[in-house]
Amino acid sequence: MRILTSKLLRKLAKFFGNRIDDVHxxxxxxxxxxxxxxxxxxxIGYTGTKPLLPTWLSENRVxxxxxxxxFTIHRDIHGDD
Amino acid sequence: MAxxxxxxxxxxxxxxxxxxxxxxxxxxxKVGDEILLLYGGKQCDFESIEWAxxxxxxxxxxxxxxxxxxxxxxRGVFEKAKxxxxxxxxYSHVFFTEYDQIPLSVDLENRLLRQLDQKNADVLFSxxxxxxxTSHPHWLFELGRxxxxxxxxxxxxxxxDSRVYSCYGFGQFWKVEAFTAVAELTKSPRVYLxxxxxxxxxxxxxxxxKIDCSECANKPNGELGTNLNKFISRGEMLAHPAKMFWEx
Numbered sequence: 001m002r003i004l005t006s007k008l009l010r011k012l013a014k015f016f017g018n019r020i021d022d023v024h025x026x027x028x029x030x031x032x033x034x035x036x037x038x039x040x041x042x043x044i045g046y047t048g049t050k051p052l053l054p055t056w057l058s059e060n061r062v063x064x065x066x067x068x069x070x071f072t073i074h075r076d077i078h079g080d081d
Numbered sequence: 082m083a084x085x086x087x088x089x090x091x092x093x094x095x096x097x098x099x100x101x102x103x104x105x106x107x108x109x110x111k112v113g114d115e116i117l118l119l120y121g122g123k124q125c126d127f128e129s130i131e132w133a134x135x136x137x138x139x140x141x142x143x144x145x146x147x148x149x150x151x152x153x154x155x156r157g158v159f160e161k162a163k164x165x166x167x168x169x170x171x172y173s174h175v176f177f178t179e180y181d182q183i184p185l186s187v188d189l190e191n192r193l194l195r196q197l198d199q200k201n202a203d204v205l206f207s208x209x210x211x212x213x214x215t216s217h218p219h220w221l222f223e224l225g226r227x228x229x230x231x232x233x234x235x236x237x238x239x240x241x242d243s244r245v246y247s248c249y250g251f252g253q254f255w256k257v258e259a260f261t262a263v264a265e266l267t268k269s270p271r272v273y274l275x276x277x278x279x280x281x282x283x284x285x286x287x288x289x290x291k292i293d294c295s296e297c298a299n300k301p302n303g304e305l306g307t308n309l310n311k312f313i314s315r316g317e318m319l320a321h322p323a324k325m326f327w328e329x
Contacts, residue, residue, distance in 0.1 A: 043216060046216065050210070051210065051212050051215035051216050051217035051220070052215055052216040053214055053215045053216075054214075054216075073215070074210065074211035074212070074213075074214075076211055077209055077210065077211065077246075077289065077290065077291050
């Protein structure tokens with residue numbers, strides 16, 4: 001049942017979800033429904049394979065009323081990078 | 082003087098003796114006789130397997146159904162492999178894998194050694210990725226439990242570093258010092274093996290690398306079937322998962 005729900009949500013997210021791009025490279029990481037509920041940001045039905053790393057985006061000017069949260073991935077693998 | 086390199090091919094299986102017989106016969110054609118069978122099946126089946134280099138694994142942490150949620154661990158598996166290495170000196174490297182990964186190239190040993198040298202690594206993992214701070218489900222579950230990092234920080238050579246890595250359980254190529262160092266952590270907490278193994282190796286100071294092999298031939302899930310000719314013709318060195326391969 002859990003697997004079926006997961007597959008269905010991913011299918012739906014593929015067509016109707018938000019596209020998630022890597023904020024640093026521009027690479028498309030996948031699609032997902034991004035919902036704000038209960039004080040949390042829920043990422044549901046993510047279709048990508050690379051784990052998402054949430055990151056605040058830098059701004060060109062000081063703003064006290066808006067901030068942007070994006071997604072990227074870890075690029076290092078080697079232990080001493 | 083050039084160092085003599087000797088690889089131990091350690092294969093974990095729980096299948097029946099006939100399938101084990103097929104598997105060992107096939108592996109011998111690819112890599113020779115230095116094969117260690119790590120057997121997690123029934124004790125009576127283990128006794129009937131005709132292979133000298135075999136170790137029986139009796140570890141409840143290995144026997145799980147829903148592996149990530151029940152925190153499957155290779156602690157007992159690595160411990161037995163280490164015991165074998167200590168009894169049979171001379172191994173410089175260990176290739177550890179699961180029964181459903183199939184060797185496709187007769188040049189596997191040289192290809193793996195070359196990759197290890199090129200990457201200047203102590204261990205190469207399949208599917209290696211850094212996961213701390215990400216949405217990786219195994220990491221998020223571990224974050225809630227909070228046992229791994231607090232344990233590793235006590236033994237870590239990188240105590241201010243909280244990096245966490247993930248890899249697949251199959252297809253790991255180790256320098257023997259790195260393998261035995263991780264296997265020696267027998268008092269470790271129970272953590273899912275895909276997180277524990279690479280993260281422990283990293284925190285013990287070893288250099289990690291990722292095995293270069295095609296992702297479509299080496300997937301974590303699914304079934305590649307019994308006809309692997311297309312992968313052989315593409316020059317792949319390994320294929321996973323092919324659970325039915327030893328039935329023939």
